[in-house]
Amino acid sequence: MKILVSAKRVSDPNAKLAIAKDGKWIEGDVEYILNPFCENAIEAALQIAEANDGTETVAIGIGDDETARFIRQGALARGIDRGILVSAEEETIDSDLIARIYAGVVHRESPDIVLLGKQAIDGDSNQVGQLLAEYLGWPQATFASKIEVADGKAIVTREVDGGLETLEVTLPAVITADLRLNEPRFASLAGIMKAKKKPFDELEIDDLDLDDTGTKVQVVGLTTPSGRKAGVIVKDVEELVQKLRSEARAI
Amino acid sequence: MSKVLILAEHDKGALKKVTLNTLAFARQYVAKFGGSYDFAVLGHNVGAVATALQGFGAGAVHVADHADLAHPIASAWGKVLADLAKSIGADVVVGPASTTGKDVLPRTAVRLGAGMASDIIALTDSGAFARPMWAGNLTGNVKISTANKVISVRASAFDAAEATGGSSPIQAVAADPALAGSRVKFVSFDGVQSSRPDLAEAAIIVAGGRGLKDRFGAVTEPLADVLGAAIGASRAAVDDGFAPNDYQIGQTGKVVAPQLYFAIAISGAVQHLAGMKNSKVIVAINKNADEPIFKVADYGLVADAFVAVPELTAQIKALRG
Ligand SMILES: Cc1cc2nc3c(=O)[nH]c(=O)nc-3n(C[C@@H](O)[C@H](O)[C@H](O)COP(=O)(O)OP(=O)(O)OC[C@H]3O[C@@H](n4cnc5c(N)ncnc54)[C@H](O)[C@@H]3O)c2cc1C
Ligand SMILES: Cc1cc2nc3c(=O)[nH]c(=O)nc-3n(C[C@H](O)[C@H](O)[C@H](O)COP(=O)(O)OP(=O)(O)OC[C@H]3O[C@@H](n4cnc5c(N)ncnc54)[C@H](O)[C@@H]3O)c2cc1C
Numbered sequence: 001m002k003i004l005v006s007a008k009r010v011s012d013p014n015a016k017l018a019i020a021k022d023g024k025w026i027e028g029d030v031e032y033i034l035n036p037f038c039e040n041a042i043e044a045a046l047q048i049a050e051a052n053d054g055t056e057t058v059a060i061g062i063g064d065d066e067t068a069r070f071i072r073q074g075a076l077a078r079g080i081d082r083g084i085l086v087s088a089e090e091e092t093i094d095s096d097l098i099a100r101i102y103a104g105v106v107h108r109e110s111p112d113i114v115l116l117g118k119q120a121i122d123g124d125s126n127q128v129g130q131l132l133a134e135y136l137g138w139p140q141a142t143f144a145s146k147i148e149v150a151d152g153k154a155i156v157t158r159e160v161d162g163g164l165e166t167l168e169v170t171l172p173a174v175i176t177a178d179l180r181l182n183e184p185r186f187a188s189l190a191g192i193m194k195a196k197k198k199p200f201d202e203l204e205i206d207d208l209d210l211d212d213t214g215t216k217v218q219v220v221g222l223t224t225p226s227g228r229k230a231g232v233i234v235k236d237v238e239e240l241v242q243k244l245r246s247e248a249r250a251i
Numbered sequence: 252m253s254k255v256l257i258l259a260e261h262d263k264g265a266l267k268k269v270t271l272n273t274l275a276f277a278r279q280y281v282a283k284f285g286g287s288y289d290f291a292v293l294g295h296n297v298g299a300v301a302t303a304l305q306g307f308g309a310g311a312v313h314v315a316d317h318a319d320l321a322h323p324i325a326s327a328w329g330k331v332l333a334d335l336a337k338s339i340g341a342d343v344v345v346g347p348a349s350t351t352g353k354d355v356l357p358r359t360a361v362r363l364g365a366g367m368a369s370d371i372i373a374l375t376d377s378g379a380f381a382r383p384m385w386a387g388n389l390t391g392n393v394k395i396s397t398a399n400k401v402i403s404v405r406a407s408a409f410d411a412a413e414a415t416g417g418s419s420p421i422q423a424v425a426a427d428p429a430l431a432g433s434r435v436k437f438v439s440f441d442g443v444q445s446s447r448p449d450l451a452e453a454a455i456i457v458a459g460g461r462g463l464k465d466r467f468g469a470v471t472e473p474l475a476d477v478l479g480a481a482i483g484a485s486r487a488a489v490d491d492g493f494a495p496n497d498y499q500i501g502q503t504g505k506v507v508a509p510q511l512y513f514a515i516a517i518s519g520a521v522q523h524l525a526g527m528k529n530s531k532v533i534v535a536i537n538k539n540a541d542e543p544i545f546k547v548a549d550y551g552l553v554a555d556a557f558v559a560v561p562e563l564t565a566q567i568k569a570l571r572g
Contacts, residue, residue, distance in 0.1 A: 127367060127369055134329060159496045161350045166439045169434060180490060221379075230546045233552070240534065
């Protein structure tokens with residue numbers, strides 16, 4: 001079996017964000033981390049590989065040279081077998097083009113499972129996995145909190161509104177990871193050393209024979225939403241009830 | 252002129268209110284760009300849902316009623332919705348940014364060659380779609396450059412649309428989802444049983460955090476009962492098993508904006524705030540006065556929740572007689 005798994009970098013959620021001069025993205029000099037949902041996807045890929053002898057795992061990141069560091073340290077150092085960087089300027093890609101790039105890589109690699117995060121915590125679109133599944137004509141199981149693979153099928157429990165849904169998908173399939181899927185492991189020192197020697201390919205978008213490399217959605221500007229102001233601290237429950245009643249008229 | 256197709260959300264044959272929040276967006280869109288809107292109802296035995304939508308000014312209510320659509324399998328629903336959009340000449344498909352909408356709509360977008368904007372909160376004056384990014388710390392205004400467009404709508408950002416009277420015709424859709432869904436089998440659904448209002452529809456929400464530990468229910472339920480409120484939770488409370496996943500509010504859970512929100516023993520991480528900071532009135536009850544939740548709360552009470560919440564419950568109960 002072969003599993004393709006994502007390694008996308010995102011700005012650190014605790015970083016102070018500043019809007020770039022062109023107004024279309026954030027200033028680039030912030031700390032970056034591996035997208036937390038990709039960590040869950042990588043952990044899931046490793047667990048499936050550990051349970052199924054002969055499984056190859058491949059991490060893919062789309063972005064500039066900096067992205068390579070996240071593929072190596074975030075994925076290969078944890079145990080993923082090899083890495084692929086598809087070079088792209090992150091300003092010029094949207095979810096749809098990312099999905100088409102993934103589809104191009106899938107056609108070269110023929111994996112049985114593509115495991116992505118359910119969302120990227122910068123763009124927060126929650127689209128790429130679903131778009132990819134449709135481009136490939138594959139089944140999907142999104143927002144996974146449990147995955148069992150056996151006999152060419154995956155049984156996936158999904159976190160959905162109202163509870164937990166379980167689906168059985170016939171492989172090949174796209175699965176997107178939710179945060180409760182697993183506890184991502186840390187890279188060991190040995191893992192970090194090994195990662196340096198693992199196979200690593202760099203591809204250009206042009207290598208993938210896509211029919212179209214344009215985007216469909218463009219960010220035209222960013223704004224800062226108006227914040228809330230802190231209100232008052234009440235001294236006890238009685239004052240809280242009185243304020244909620246006569247001031248806020250909320251109860 | 253646009254033709255907007257609205258994917259209706261329903262549960263066990265009953266229309267869900269998020270459909271009407273989504274309709275509110277569709278009406279704004281049509282008011283700005285001209286055109287009309289239709290509804291799409293997908294599922295099995297969904298006649299009542301279609302009937303419930305007849306009084307909302309749609310050109311038609313299209314119903315794809317098929318045993319293979321009983322569960323919202325994305326490959327099947329995505330195809331049927333796209334085929335319907337093509338057959339009626341809809342250039343815009345919208346749906347709520349619920350877990351079903353998020354699962355299905357991107358697949359429809361690919362089939363229509365459409366760009367998709369997720370989770371939009373407003374239509375700007377210049378016709379861009381505003382959407383929260385970076386856990387709502389910034390708002391991105393996005394344009395879709397394709398002729399066809401697919402949009403998921405954050406329900407809490409739009410007031411539910413009112414009925415306008417009239418009776419839109421119901422039209423049956425001859426759907427054949429079998430092929431598209433054939434490699435997916437529905438196994439089971441483990442639903443949260445609750446007689447409380449849906450989080451997305453509740454006027455009051457009582458949300459609890461990790462600080463409540465295994466007394467999560469003992470603290471939140473009595474207060475929710477006296478207020479007729481829904482119960483929500485932080486991710487940490489769900490991760491630790493004190494509350495079901497369906498309760499999670501935040502960047503990766505549900506986004507809510509009730510009239511009144513109680514954050515009890517919740518620290519106020521950015522990812523939690525992303526799901527509730529547009530609530531009308533926020534009350535924070537936390538034993539640590541330095542927590543960030545107090546920066547967004549209208550009323551803060553620094554207290555031990557195990558003492559303060561039962562007291563609050565008793566006082567509200569007394570008030571209400
Ligand atoms: C430094 C930097 C600068 C950027 N500048 C711009 C800009 O100027 N304008 C702009 O519009 N966008 C910009 N982007 C963001 C853009 O490239 C987003 O990463 C992209 O739109 C995906 O986010 P999403 O919310 O659409 O993905 P989602 O649909 O939320 O992502 C779902 C999943 O897809 C996978 N995935 C997504 N992206 C990648 C990737 N690149 N590599 C591997 N897997 C991936 C992950 O598994 C992710 O969990 C920038 C990003 C970075 C890091
Ligand atoms: C990618 C990503 C996505 C995330 N998405 C979400 C999301 O959707 N929703 C979400 O909520 N979080 C999300 N998180 C997690 C978030 O960062 C926080 O970890 C989480 O919100 C903390 O939950 P909490 O406030 O219950 O717990 P804690 O931060 O541990 O806070 C517990 C609070 O309880 C108080 N307390 C303890 N005992 C008492 C008592 N007896 N009386 C009163 N107060 C008491 C403490 O003072 C403290 O403030 C996400 C994180 C990541 C990385």
